Amino acid sequence: MNSTLGYGFAVLGLSASILGALGGTYALATKRLHLLRPVRQWAWLVLVAGIGAFVVMEVALFQRDYTVDYVQRVGSSATPPLYNFAALWSALEGSIILWVLLLAGYISAMLIKFRDRSDDPLFGWALVVMLAISAFFFGLMTGPANPFVPALVPVGFEGPGPNPLLQNHILVAFHPPMLYMGYVGFSVPFSFATAALITGRVGEGWLIETRRWTVAAWGFLTIGIVLGAWWSYEVLGWGGYWAWDPVENASLLPWLTGTAYLHSVMVQERRGMLRVWNLSLLCATFSLTILGTFLTRSGVIDSVHAFADGAVGPWLLVFFGVVAGGSIGLIAWRGDELRSPGAIDSPLSREASFLANNLIFGALAFVILLGTVFPLLAEAWNDTRLTIGRPYFDSLGRPIAFVMLFLMASAPVLPWRKASTELLSQRLYWPAVAAVMAMFVAVMLGARGFYPVLTFGLGGFAAGAALRQVILASRRQGWRGLVGRTNGGMIVHIGVVLIAVGVASSEAYKTDRSATLLPGQSVTVENHEFTYLELRADQNDRRQRIYAEILIDGEDVYTPAQTRYLQSGMVVPTPSVRPGFTEDLFLVLDTTPENPEGPIRLRIIVRPMISWLWTGGALMGIGSILAIFPGKRRRGTEAVSAVLVGAASG
Amino acid sequence: MSTKKPFEQRTLSWVILGVFALSLLAVASFSSSGPLEGDDRIQYLSTIYACPQCQGQSVAESNAAVSATIREFISVKVNAGASDEEIRDELIRSYGSKVLLTPPAEGISLVVWILPVIVAVGGAAMVVSILRRRDEGLRPATEADAELVSQALEQVPASKEQP
Numbered sequence: 001m002n003s004t005l006g007y008g009f010a011v012l013g014l015s016a017s018i019l020g021a022l023g024g025t026y027a028l029a030t031k032r033l034h035l036l037r038p039v040r041q042w043a044w045l046v047l048v049a050g051i052g053a054f055v056v057m058e059v060a061l062f063q064r065d066y067t068v069d070y071v072q073r074v075g076s077s078a079t080p081p082l083y084n085f086a087a088l089w090s091a092l093e094g095s096i097i098l099w100v101l102l103l104a105g106y107i108s109a110m111l112i113k114f115r116d117r118s119d120d121p122l123f124g125w126a127l128v129v130m131l132a133i134s135a136f137f138f139g140l141m142t143g144p145a146n147p148f149v150p151a152l153v154p155v156g157f158e159g160p161g162p163n164p165l166l167q168n169h170i171l172v173a174f175h176p177p178m179l180y181m182g183y184v185g186f187s188v189p190f191s192f193a194t195a196a197l198i199t200g201r202v203g204e205g206w207l208i209e210t211r212r213w214t215v216a217a218w219g220f221l222t223i224g225i226v227l228g229a230w231w232s233y234e235v236l237g238w239g240g241y242w243a244w245d246p247v248e249n250a251s252l253l254p255w256l257t258g259t260a261y262l263h264s265v266m267v268q269e270r271r272g273m274l275r276v277w278n279l280s281l282l283c284a285t286f287s288l289t290i291l292g293t294f295l296t297r298s299g300v301i302d303s304v305h306a307f308a309d310g311a312v313g314p315w316l317l318v319f320f321g322v323v324a325g326g327s328i329g330l331i332a333w334r335g336d337e338l339r340s341p342g343a344i345d346s347p348l349s350r351e352a353s354f355l356a357n358n359l360i361f362g363a364l365a366f367v368i369l370l371g372t373v374f375p376l377l378a379e380a381w382n383d384t385r386l387t388i389g390r391p392y393f394d395s396l397g398r399p400i401a402f403v404m405l406f407l408m409a410s411a412p413v414l415p416w417r418k419a420s421t422e423l424l425s426q427r428l429y430w431p432a433v434a435a436v437m438a439m440f441v442a443v444m445l446g447a448r449g450f451y452p453v454l455t456f457g458l459g460g461f462a463a464g465a466a467l468r469q470v471i472l473a474s475r476r477q478g479w480r481g482l483v484g485r486t487n488g489g490m491i492v493h494i495g496v497v498l499i500a501v502g503v504a505s506s507e508a509y510k511t512d513r514s515a516t517l518l519p520g521q522s523v524t525v526e527n528h529e530f531t532y533l534e535l536r537a538d539q540n541d542r543r544q545r546i547y548a549e550i551l552i553d554g555e556d557v558y559t560p561a562q563t564r565y566l567q568s569g570m571v572v573p574t575p576s577v578r579p580g581f582t583e584d585l586f587l588v589l590d591t592t593p594e595n596p597e598g599p600i601r602l603r604i605i606v607r608p609m610i611s612w613l614w615t616g617g618a619l620m621g622i623g624s625i626l627a628i629f630p631g632k633r634r635r636g637t638e639a640v641s642a643v644l645v646g647a648a649s650g
Numbered sequence: 651m652s653t654k655k656p657f658e659q660r661t662l663s664w665v666i667l668g669v670f671a672l673s674l675l676a677v678a679s680f681s682s683s684g685p686l687e688g689d690d691r692i693q694y695l696s697t698i699y700a701c702p703q704c705q706g707q708s709v710a711e712s713n714a715a716v717s718a719t720i721r722e723f724i725s726v727k728v729n730a731g732a733s734d735e736e737i738r739d740e741l742i743r744s745y746g747s748k749v750l751l752t753p754p755a756e757g758i759s760l761v762v763w764i765l766p767v768i769v770a771v772g773g774a775a776m777v778v779s780i781l782r783r784r785d786e787g788l789r790p791a792t793e794a795d796a797e798l799v800s801q802a803l804e805q806v807p808a809s810k811e812q813p
Contacts, residue, residue, distance in 0.1 A: 238711040245706060343783045352781060359773045367766050374753075374762050386759055387700040389751035390708060396766055425660055432667050439674040453678035457671060512693050512710065514721075573713060590718070 002065050006056040006148035010141040013049030013100060016042045017135035024128040033119045039127060040118060043107050046134055050104030053097050057088055057147060066159060069151035070094060076161030076567050078542035083167040089176045090162035092297045092312065093147035098177065099293075100137045102184040107134065110188065122206060125195030126188075133187055136319055144311040161542070164565040164572050169235045175227040179251060182221025183289040186258060188213040190286035193279050197330040202337050204269055207278070211265070212628050215485070218258050219624025225251050226617030237573040239512065239586045239605035241613065244393045249372040250292035253365055257285040260361035266485075267351045270416060275338045276331060277358070283327030288365075290320045295372070346418040353411035360403050367396045402454065405500060408462035408493050409435075412469050412486075431464030438463075447505070455504035459497040466490035466497070488627025495623055498616030502609045506584075511606040514590065516599045526606040528585060529553055535596045542566060545574070546592050548600050552578060552585060560589040560602070583608040688728070695724045695734070699741055700751045708751055720749075 020042030027035035060068045061084050064077050074087045074094070088094040107130050110123075117123045141147065166172050189210040196206040228251065233241040242248060261281040267274050298313030331338070344351050371388045378384040413427040438460025439453055447453055469490045474481030481487055515523040517532040524530070533549040536559075547561035558576040565572070578585040586605040593599060686694050693710065699720060701712035709717040709724075720741065727737050741749050753759035 237713060238707075240711055243707055243711055344781055347781050355777050355780060359770075359777050362773060363766065363770050366769050370762055370765060374759075378758050381758065384758055385746065385748045386753050387706055387748050387751055388753050388762065389700055389706040390711075391698055391752040392762070395752075425664060429660065429663070432664070436667050436671050436674070439671060439678075443674050443678055448678050448681055450675060450679040453675055457675070513689065590713075 001067070002056055002060040002063070003068050003148045003150040006053055006060070006068070007142070007146070009049045009052035009056060010138055010146070010148065013046055013053065013104075014135060014138035014142050016045035016049060017131045017138055020046065021128050021131040021135055024124055024131065028121055028124050028128070033121070033124070036118055036124045036127075039124070039131075040111055043111055043127060043131060046131065046138075047104040047108045049138070050101040053141070053147075054088070054101045057094060057097055058085065061085070061087055064159070066153045066157050067150055068147075069149040070147045072151050072153075072157070072159055074162045075159040076542075077158065078540075078567065079161045079167060080542075082170065082173055083162060086166065086173045086176075087162040089180075090166045090172075093141075093145045095176070095180075095297065096137055096140050096145050097147055098180055099184060100134060100141065102177075102180050103130070103134050103137060103187065106130070106184060106188055121199050122192070122195050122201055125198045126191040129191035129194045130187060133191070140312055140315060144315055158567065160567040161565070164543075164563070164568060164570045165235055167565075168563065168572070168574060169231055171227055171231040171234065175224060175231050177224075178220055178227055179224030182217050182219075182224050183254065183292070185213065185217025185220055186254060186282075186286050186289055188217065189282055193282045194327070194330065197279065197334050200334065200337060202275060202279075202334055204272065207265055207269060211485075214258070214262060214265075215624055215627050218255075218262055219621055219628075221251070221255050221258065222624065223617065223621045225255060226614065226620070230614055230617075233610070234575070234577065237575040237588045239510075239575070239588070239603075239607065241610070244371070244390050246372050247292075247296050249368050250288075250295045253369055253372075254285045254288040254292060256361050256365040256368070257281050257288060260358045260365075261285060263354050263357045263361075267354050271342045271351060273342045273344070273351070274355075276335070279331055279338070280327075281358075283324070283331070287320060287324045287327070290316060290323055294320060348414065348419040348421075348424065350411065350414045350416045353407055353414055357404075357407055357411065360400055360407065364397060364400045364404075367400070368393065371396075398451065401500065402458060405455070405458035405462050405497070408496065409458065409465045412465045412490065412493070427468070428465070430468060431461050434464030434467075435461035447509075449508050452504045452508040455500055459501045459504075463494055463497045466493040483626050483629035485627045488623045488625070488629070491623030491626055492620045493623075495616040495619030495621075498612045498619060500616075502612030502616060505609040506607040506613070509608045512603070513605075514601060514603050516601050518599050519597065523602075523604070525604045526583075528606070530587075530602070530604055532600060532602065533557070535592065535600065546589075547574075548589050548592075548602065550576070550587055550602070558585075558587055560587040562589055562592055579611055581609075581611055584610040692721075692725045692728050695728065695737060696721050698751055699724075699749050702745045702749055706751070720745075 020039045023042065024036060024039040027033060027039065057068075057070070059065075060071050061075050062081075064071065064075055066072050066075065070091070070093050074090050075084070079087060089098045107127070110127065110130065114120070114123045161167060192206045192210045196202050225248075228248070229241040232243070232248075233239075258281075261278060264274050264281065265278055268278050294313065294316035298316060344355070346352065371392055375386055375388055378386055409431055410424075410428065413424070413431070415423070435457045439457040442453055442456040447456065467490075470481060470487055472481075473487050482491070511526050513523075513525050515525075515530075517523060519532055519534050522529050522531040529552070531551040531554070533551055535546065535548055537544070537546045539545065543566060544564045545561045546564075547559040550558050550560065552558060556578070558578055560576040561574040563572055563574050564570070573588050573590070576587045578587075584607050586607060588603040588605070590601040590603050685691075696710040697708045699709050701707050701709050701714050701717040701720075703714050703716055704712050707717075709720045711717075723741075724737060727740075738750075747754065753762055755763050
């Protein structure tokens with residue numbers, strides 16, 4: 001029943017997307033713009049199909065309807081409701097349901113936002129591109145990644161539930177949807193960029209139309225990545241948050257190109273320059289979201305995240321090729337019209353520093369892409385097996401991060417066009433004082449080492465420049481000095497600084513010790529006393545937990561555990577964390593004895609300022625929201641946007 | 651903040667800030683401890699070797715059994731006074747060069763060290779060439795430019811009529 005209904009929605013979505021895309025293309029190609037109206041109806045049907053497929057799968061999961069193959073794989077009557085709800089996106093086929101639901105949501109949001117523009121070819125083409133993307137993903141759902149495959153139910157069958165790592169922390173319910181909101185969200189600016197190339201309206205109109213959409217998608221992606229890091233810290237039990245795992249890298253790549261785009265787009269809005277570059281960045285960002293999905297979901301790379309493998313790999317790779325090749329072709333075709341009229345007057349200017357920003361973000365994205373994909377290429381080339389891990393990314397990423405922090409300090413104070421050293425020395429003075437103060441305080445508190453102290457200094461410099469902007473704007477405009485792109489952006493910058501400081505100190509001043517302890521024994525690490533009290537166990541119908549009671553500093557008891565999930569038989573360590581503003585104490589139960597009187601092996605990790613990472617991430621999210629609110633130049637650009645030009649010529 | 655100091659005075663305060671910053675960095679760099687010893691050295695060494703069964707995780711990060719074995723091996727070797735090279739050679743003998751988390755700068759993996767440098771230099775050259783473009787100065791207006799201007803002028807009244 002659920003299989004049939006769900007598959008019906010998938011077919012409906014596929015048909016509506018194809019018919020809408022073809023109908024729209026016909027209407028636009030033959031200039032019969034009144035024929036664009038029915039395309040909107042098809043687009044609404046896509047939303048119906050997306051919601052339908054999602055609801056049917058959730059119902060099947062909650063009914064434990066094992067006649068659906070997907071539910072047989074990830075469902076279980078023992079899974080609590082929250083994790084059962086999240087089980088929908090715990091494997092490949094279900095993730096595609098989430099993807100099409102969000103894509104359909106974005107399409108509907110476009111229909112509502114641009115409801116007065118249904119005859120506009122630019123919007124028409126954007127809708128066609130969105131529907132084509134949606135056709136691809138509904139196509140996966142009806143074919144190679146069908147979540148609604150019916151299955152025979154053996155007598156007394158009981159499902160395994162989702163992967164144990166996906167059912168022991170609440171963040172599983174938030175991290176993937178947020179990440180997907182970001183991934184899918186970039187398809188909106190991408191579709192407008194493609195539409196601009198097709199219609200030849202390559203001016204600044206489409207940029208301004210999609211500005212907020214891009215910031216929103218970027219904000220979701222940022223929050224999604226930070227939540228992923230947090231999940232990994234709380235769940236995976238190695239005391240870290242970022243492993244340079246291929247799947248983490250895959251999520252970072254579109255974030256980097258997207259961030260570069262958010263900055264260089266300002267040069268185009270202001271000066272009409274860098275058109276080809278901006279289009280390329282946007283197309284690269286969207287292509288990288290597809291490549292990320294391919295790396296994550298095709299099983300091409302075995303990693304802690306690749307819970308899924310299946311037959312969709314080739315399809316995703318083909319789609320990636322079509323998107324990347326199509327974008328390059330379109331940009332080459334419109335090459336002449338994309339030539340930019342202006343030139344940059346001085347290297348000491350806002351636009352020159354945005355260029356430097358793009359170089360830095362581009363270089364980092366390249367390094368990460370190379371480090372992620374190269375082992376695969378080397379293996380394909382001559383079967384060389386090699387590993388590229390943290391030391392490689394750290395050694396190449398660190399200098400790039402320092403330049404980034406420096407630019408974050410200098411770029412916001414630079415005016416457009418041209419600056420004098422006189423002006424710079426005046427505007428950078430207080431940020432520089434903040435930089436030296438940050439280093440002074442850090443060294444007084446005992447911070448040592450060139451890299452971390454340099455990070456604190458550059459962090460203070462960047463935070464000082466960001467605060468300067470926000471303070472000056474708030475003095476002039478009151479609360480409006482906190483909203484708008486520039487000011488919201490500065491709040492995001494402060495979030496980035498907090499993350500940089502958190503990363504530098506939690507990496508440089510980490511202490512990682514293993515201790516073998518008998519009941520009653522203590523060990524002292526970094527001025528904290530850890531006493532092993534006793535080993536205990538508890539059990540419910542889902543899992544069996546063996547945990548050690550550890551008394552920290554004679555005050556609180558923490559319980560790192562080994563958890564065995566009964567349906568899958570997998571044992572995963574469950575760390576116990578005492579968080580704090582200055583440091584986190586992270587406990588992992590490495591081994592448990594047969595006999596409760598025997599010794600346990602306990603891993604104790606002390607990491608300073610980890611909480612700054614999560615605070616910084618939250619600040620980046622808040623900054624993105626503030627950046628979406630209209631700033632002081634409210635709607636001022638509408639009158640000269642390319643709409644009129646298009647309406648006049650079309 | 652709006653009070654304008656004379657230029658010389660500000661130059662002096664910049665110099666003071668710079669000297670102070672450099673001395674803080676110097677204190678931070680030179681007073682940090684010498685070569686790693688004991689537990690710290692074990693900890694460091696276990697971050698530079700890969701868990702052979704995982705993708706790109708170090709043995710310090712991974713919970714796999716083989717990582718525990720390698721961590722134990724490193725700890726035993728360090729306490730027995732083995733050098734970093736001895737530990738490295740022995741691990742490569744047992745697990746192959748895939749146990750190295752950093753690709754060696756030789757053979758095919760030389761690419762991952764050289765290519766970023768080439769790309770960075772190329773990108774920087776591109777940025778410099780964009781910045782240099784102003785050196786050509788303003789070119790005289792062409793007919794196409796004049797047409798663009800007249801087109802734009804025609805649209806000005808149109809855009810004002812728009813509500």
